[in-house]
Each structure stands twice: as structure tokens, then as C-alpha cells.
Amino acid sequence: MPLPYYLSCAAILLFGIQAFLAREKAWGIPACAVLATTIAWYIMDAIYNDYSVYIVGIGLKALNMAWWQVFIFVCAYGIITPFIHSSINRKLLGNKSFVIGCYKHRYLDSPQVQHNIDQTAKALLFAWGTLMLIALYQVGGQALNLFAPYLSGVKADPWSRNRLGAGFDALISFASYIQLIMTAGFGVIFAVAKNPRTRTMAGIVCLLAFPPYLFDRTRNTMLSTMVPGLLAWVFFRLRGPLYLKLGVLASAFLSVNFWLTTVMISRNEGKSVATVLSENKKREKKEGSTHEGLNMFEELGWINLFIESGYYKPNMGSRYFAEIVNPIPRALWKNKPLIGIDYAIARGQGDTGDDGLVTATISTGMIGQGVVNFGGFFGPIAAATLMALWTAILARQDLLSRHELGRLLLYVSGLILTFNIGRDITLLVLYPFFFGLGMLWVWKTLRGGSLQEGAFIRRATKELRK
Template sequence: MIELPTSYYLSIMTFAGLMLFGASQWSRPWALPYITVLGTVAAWYFLEPFYFPDLFALFESEYIDTAYRTVLIFLISFAVITPFAAVHLRPKPGLLKRDDAFVSAEQVFLAVTSLWLFLLAYGTLRMRGDLLGALFPLGGRSAGQMWSRAAGADAGSDGFIISTAGYLYGLCIAAFGLLYFFLPSGRYRALAIVLILISWPYAFLQGSRNITLATVLPGIVSYVLFSRQSFWVKIPCICIVFMALDLAFKIMIEYRNVGFGDVNLSDAEGAQHQGLNMASELVYAVKFLNEGTLQLNLGSDYFAEVANIVPRAIWSNKPLIGIDYAIARGFGGGDSDIGVFATIAFGLIGQGVQAFGIFLGPIFVALLMSIWVGVLARFRTQHTPLRLSLYLIGLGLTFNLGRGFTLLVLWPLVFGYAGVRVIEWRARQKASAQSSGFGRQRSARHASPVRPGQRIPPRD
């Protein structure tokens, strides 16, 4: 066991108090996203000293203390800012019911299924007609997959199209799970189960836990919130699901680089989860700034995240993300044109520290996450199946934001929101056309010729 600083335990106590506060506000739309963000920070920053104690013991105590002071600043700032963000982002009362833009869950499900089939056809074409290989990439990272592409300029002119298709594909297969509890019993739910059984293996076999979580978590949250089963039935079911996810992730870690053709469960059970080292990355960020290895980037990495929306085929010199930090961590070189053979996630709070320092950095991150909570609360307040779907997708992506506030995580929600706006616009146009047609028919039906000098009776 390593000796942890007082700031670590103060952060734990603050986290516990904020979780209790969030639980006491459970009926508010922002409560669950609020609790989810807190749980995300706890998972990424509080567990590592005990999960990898030997690795964590290599750091100087002063840097560990500073790192957890930034976590404490984040927690306090997040608690203060979130209620204000939720209030300012909630929809106006007159916009809560938009009957003219209502689209049923069945219509959403059919639209998503159609898009999934189109993307699957494109992905199968990229796999040279290998449909089974597209749906079940048993080779993991060692073989080709539907949405495999190189990094940086090596991705070529169609890199953005491939990435977009990959994010949309992930959005579709996540929607099958989250929409299940919105659908009426019968053939729609049966079809949803069939599509889940066909499409979800890709999420596990492609080798990225981020994609797996983004696929599965929205469905889990949908079950917790909208299933009619009792609370006491849901608890053991959720425990079983997370135990299965834990085993699935261990299998993924053990075999994703060599393929899943010959899985030995006994080997997988002994594997350790990797990548839960955002606390270490935060300590590195503090250390690099203190020693002058890196300078504050003053938000340039956040700008690079926003610039990610522009295809590299249009902006060939689009800024890269996290390259300086990866080089400082010793990952420079390699054959790639981006200058490193691997990029390293800052971590949510470490990203802010690298941008604005150990005080302003965590406050800025707290502002971002408070806005995130407000946006999700807004979606839930709007109630329609489309907006609730966005809410569930956002909740499912929140844990992945613990590795950094990045469009690489948020793209499914961005594309989902764009699709929702298009579907709602079409629904309004259709409702308006039907209403106008009904009005014209009614006027024609009740119209009668008016003779000269006849008075027109007033309308009711």
C-alpha cells in the first residue's frame, strides 16, 4: 500500500457528499447525469492507486498531492456550477410539448434499422463482400474491420467518410438497445432482440472498450429508467450484466490483438483491466508543467478537438490532438506521419490542467461537464422518444469522457442530434401540410355562394 496525501481523502469525502446530494435530488432531470459525472471521475481517479499501487508509487508525493488538489477543485466547482447550468439550459415551458414534431418510437426504430442496413452494406463492401467478417470480426485488431482506417493524413481523402460511417454505425446499434423499452410488445421488440444479437458482437470483437460501452450503456440505462420490472428485480439483473461486462472486457484485453478464434476463459479471468490510469496521467501533467517539459497550451488542444469536425481532405494541416504530450511521455517516433507511434489520453482533468494550469484548468473542465449535465437534462425534460434517445446516448458516453472531453467520444451524440433535428423538421412539415389540407377541405365543405346584398354571418 502507498501513502496517499490528505488531498486524496478530502476528494473522496467531497465526492461522497456530492453523491448523497445528487441522490437527494433524484427527481430532478439533472440528477442522474450529475451522479454519472461524479461516478466517472471517481472511477478514473480514485481506483488506480489501489489497482496499480506499484506503478503509482513511482511518483513523487508532492506531485500526487497537487494532482488530487486539482480533483478537489474540480469537484467543488462542478457542484457549484451545475445547478446554474441546468437552470439556464432547461427548455422554455412553451416548448416542452411539440406535438407537431412528435415521432413515435416505432418510427424512430424503423429509421435507425434502415440506416443500419445501409451502413452494413457499405461496410461489407469495404470488407470485399465478407458479411460474416463485417458482423463478427473474430480477428480483432489483427485483421481488417469495416471501419478500419489509418491515422492523420495516411487516412486518405475518404478517411472522414469512413470515420463518419463508423460513428453512425455505433449510434445505430446502440439505439437498438435503448429503444427496446420504448417499443410496444410484439414484433417490434422481437425484431430489436434479433438486431441486437446480430449487431452487438461487432462492438465486443472490434477491440475498443469505448465503443463497447457506448453501445451497451444506453440500453442498460434505458432498462433502469423505463423497464416496468420492480426495483428489486433490476438490482440483481444489473449486477449480472456488469459482471458479464467485466469478463467480456478481460477477454477483449487478452485477445483483441491476436483474435478471438481460440478463447480460454481461465486466461481471461486472470487478466487485469488496462487504461484505468487517468490519475497517473494527471500526475504526469502536473509534473511536466512543474518541470517545464511542457507549457500551458492555453486551450489549443480544445481548439484541435473542435477542428476535428473539418475533414482532413479539406484542411490538410488540421491540428493534431495530444501529440506534444505523447512525445513528452516517450511515445515519439514510429512510421506514422503524426510523429508518434501511439497517442496518450490526458484524462478529463489532466486535459484542463495542460490547457489552463492546476487552478483554472479543473474549473474550466467543471464548466464543460456542468454544461454537459445541463444539455442531457434538457433532452430528458423534452420527453419525446427522440430526445430521450439523445439523453440515453449521452449518459452512455459520459464514462468515456473520463479519458478526455473530445469529439472522438461525442460524435455519436453530434450525429444523433443532427438526425433528430432533421426528423423533427420533416415531422413538422408533414403535420403542417396535413393541417393545411384539412383546413382547405373544411372550408370548401362549408362554403356557400353569397348573393349580392346578403350579409355574411359572423364565424363562431
């Protein structure tokens, strides 16, 4: 491996230690998640995939440039993050991480907190039930296909739409993102609630809500819905030493790895996950499959090769602009820019639809996305700034969770979404989080405001001291 590879590893280690030491300040854990995402999508790419193939296809020069860009990204992120956090969360800097308090002092066991979990669960149940009535209407009453595709063999998607969207298809997308964040929320509630009625209710909803994602062929939504509940159970509910929790997570990782491999087989062969599982015995003697798509470093290498050869030029922020205006319905802006279309065409990965429009089908990676926007030096810094901003947003949810418990659900879900935006920093992945934030604001407004912070802390502290 070239020198910048080892420098990148050293920088990740250095800033990882810095982030871990800052865990009580709320930004440390999200920062660790960002650095872990960098390892998964970039550092591990060179190990997991065949690096020699990259050398032959892309060339050493472009690959070395890519490693320098990874190094610039890590250094910029590690330096910028504390300052952005201090700027955005200035009024909350005196507070300590509520999440760490839940882990160390079991704040969630407080009767006051459990009462709020019960109230949150009731509100979520009402919203989810209303949404599912609409979903049942959308699929013509096919409840089995909607809630139990593993039995029917057919998955009904109540929120399906055209790829580009037309009219007010944004409303359909809105419903799908709301369903996703509520599903993840029920997983977290099931993990942390102590009230038997609340746990039973959340468990029943999980049994109904998880299968459409679990037996789908989209890794992003699988991880976003089910992993938050797992993390909440391991760190907030499971009693035992840290090595036990890490062992449980390792076992869960192996299970997820098996499941995602099965998903990749189903995607490649055009079969449902359930069908692939039923054929699993026939595959035992077959070579093991690997996860496709874990190659964002390779994509970064291609980006550098195209820029160096003059085949592609950085678009000076056009792609970021397309991401920002994406929430605007196409009915209001017919010629709204498409996300990443120029690079998709350069890579030969664009699909031309019946209407003659080309839609992008390729991810550049969070660092590569910065490079296609602003070039090899300023691009990684731009990407690092966006990830630092996301870190500060997650830290804010942590700091406010002590008196708005719904933010804890958003925080845990956001940690998982951090891994998903390693493929692209895009609202298409983050919509569930921001729609959930909007739902929390509406609920808080209807209830006449959030809990009083001082009274909440005093009651919780008093219970813990008992």
C-alpha cells in the same frame, strides 16, 4: 492517503447527494454519472492500482498536487452545474424529468409512447439497412465477416482508414459513428418496446449489429453500444424493487468485467477476443489480469511532475482548440492541429508514421486535459465547466424526450459516453451522440416537426390514470 484525497471523497459525497436530490430537475442523474466517472477514473485508481508504485515513480509532491486538482474539479463542477443547466435550459425549467417519470410512473407503457417507439424503430431500420448495404459493398460482400466475426474468426471493418485521415476520410468516420449510435438505439428499442413485431425486429438487428463490437478489442465502443440497452431494460422495463434492479446491474457488471479483462488479454497478445475465449481453460491457473488504462490519476500525477520540472508547459488552450476544430476534414485544412501531440511527445508515447508526422497515443484524463491546457488551478475548473455543459446537454435531452422520443435514446447513450470521456473530453468519443442528434433533427424536419407537447402530455397522463 493524503488529506486532499479524503476531501475529494467528501466533496463527491456531498455533491452526489445534491445531484440525487435534483434528479427530478433532469440534471441530477447526469451529474451523478459525472461524479461516478470521477470515482472510477481517479478515486478508484489509487485503490485498484498499486499506489506505492506511483509514489516511487512520480513522487508525493506531484501526487498531492493531483489530489488537490481532483478536489478543485469536484467542487467547481458541483457549484457550476446548476447554474449552467438553468442558463441553457431556461425555457424548460418548469418541466420535470421524463426519465424519472418513466421509472416511477412507467410513461413508456402509454400507447401513444409505444406508437412513437414503433415509428422510431421503423425509421432506424431504414437508415441502418441503407448503411449496411454500403458497408457490404465496402467489404466486398463478406457478410459473415461483417455480421458474425465469431464464426469466421475475421472482423471486416467497412469504415477503416488511416490514423491521421486524408482527403474526405471524415465521411468514413461519419458512417462509423452513425452505425454506433444506431446500434445502441436498437438495444434501447428492444428493451422498451412492447409491440412483438418491433421487439423481434430490434432483436434481429441486435444479433447482427452487436457482434462486430462485442468481438472487437475496443472497450469504448463495446460499452457505448450495449450498455444503453441494458440500462433501459433494467430501469424502464424490468418490474421489481430497486434492490432487484441493483442486483441485476451488479451481475451485469461482473460479466462486463470478465469480458473486458478478456479484451485486454486479446489486445496485449494481439489475438482476437474469440481466440482468447477458446484458450480460456489454459488460463485458469494463471494470475488474474487487470484492466489497463484505468489510471487517469496516475497520468494526472505525471502531468504535474512534468510541469513542476519544466519539462512541459501548459499550452494555454491549444489542445481544447484542436478538439474543437477536429470535425473539419483534413482535405480542407491540411495542417489541422493534432490532438494532444505535445503531451504525447513529452511522455514518450508518440508514434512517427511513414509520412514523418507524429500521432498521439496517450490519454490525459478529463482533469489532466484541463491541466495541460490551463495549468493546475484553472485547468480543473475548465474541465469542470465542460462537464457541466455536457450535463446540461444531457438534461435537455431528458426534458425534451416527452415529445421527441428519439432524445431518450440519445440520453441513455450519452450517460454511457460520460464514462468514456473520463479518459478525455473529446469529440472523438462524443461524435455518435452529436451525429445522432443531427439525424434526429433531419428526421423531425422531414416529418414536419415534432409532436405537440401539450397534446402528448395529456394523452400520456390520461392513459396512466386509467
